[in-house]
Amino acid sequence: MNFDVKRRLMLKGSMAAGLATVAAAAGLLSPTVVLAAWPKAAFEAKSINNALSSLLGSSAMTDSGDVKIKAPSIAENGAVVNVVVKTKMSDVESISILVEKNGNPLAFSADLAKSADPFVKTRVKLGQTSKVIGVIKAGGKIYSASRIVKVTVGGCGG
Amino acid sequence: MRVNIVNKNGQANIRVLIKHPMETGMRKDKGTGKVVPAHFIQTLKIEHKGQVVIDAKCGVAVSKDPFFYFKVGGVAAGDAVKITWKDNLGKSESKDETVA
Structure with a gap:
């Protein structure tokens, strides 16, 4: 008797679970775009390798001439440095900006939908003269390009 | 938050300017000598007709x-x-715009 009740409950349970699986598979339960939460570990990583493997799942960057990065060669104010990262590659999944010498190198990252142009412009802070790295993830691979930005604190402009 | 959208032959050039202190949590207040707590934007999302096209962190x-x-x-x-940002203290702001 007791066994029979349990068996019935189990049957009911597995049926409900089965239905949920079907609904999820059909995309009924999942939202249109799954928004990732803020990737704390990646932004708090102290090295470029750790930041990238946490953010993109790998730190194997390939230097690529197809990644274009624009940044001033001399910045009089390290607190506001304009950076543009763009590419003509297709299947671009994300664009990220890293500052090598900052305590936490990862500054910014954007996941792009298919309709978004692989282009981003923003302003970042540099604690000192540093390499600024533009990272593009396209077709599951990671490509990068970098520029050195010289920060001249003191306002004399070097 | 100020948003400017230019429709260039079906491509929206979207510029966003947000008033925010972006405190790193490492800076000391010059007067009190105390560390100013971190206060910074963590996520910025741009939706086009209800679909997320840019999901920035x-x-x-x-x-x-x-x-x-950005260019969409x-x-x-x-x-x-629609443009929405959210910071580490849970504050957020969003703005609805229409492509001209």
Whole structure:
């Protein structure tokens, strides 16, 4: 008797679970775009390798001439440095900006939908003269390009 | 938050300027000598007709009063664009715009 009740409950349970699986598979339960939460570990990583493997799942960057990065060669104010990262590659999944010498190198990252142009412009802070790295993830691979930005604190402009 | 959208032959050039301190949590107040707690934008999302097209994340190294420039294709006049940011203290702001 007791066994029979349990068996019935189990049957009911597995049926409900089965239905949920079907609904999820059909995309009924999942939202249109799954928004990732803020990737704390990646932004708090102290090295470029750790930041990238946490953010993109790998730190194997390939230097690529197809990644274009624009940044001033001399910045009089390290607190506001304009950076543009763009590419003509297709299947671009994300664009990220890293500052090598900052305590936490990862500054910014954007996941792009298919309709978004692989282009981003923003302003970042540099604690000192540093390499600024533009990272593009396209077709599951990671490509990068970098520029050195010289920060001249003191306002004399070097 | 100030948003400027230019429709260039079906490509929306979206510029966003947000008033925000972007405190790193490492800076000391010159008067009191105490560390100013971190206060920075963590996520910025741009939706085109209800679909997320840009899902951006920021760290403390994004400059104070952040500026962002993105380009989104496949737009037409009258399309709805929504921009939303959220910071580490849970504050957020969103703005609805229409492509001209």
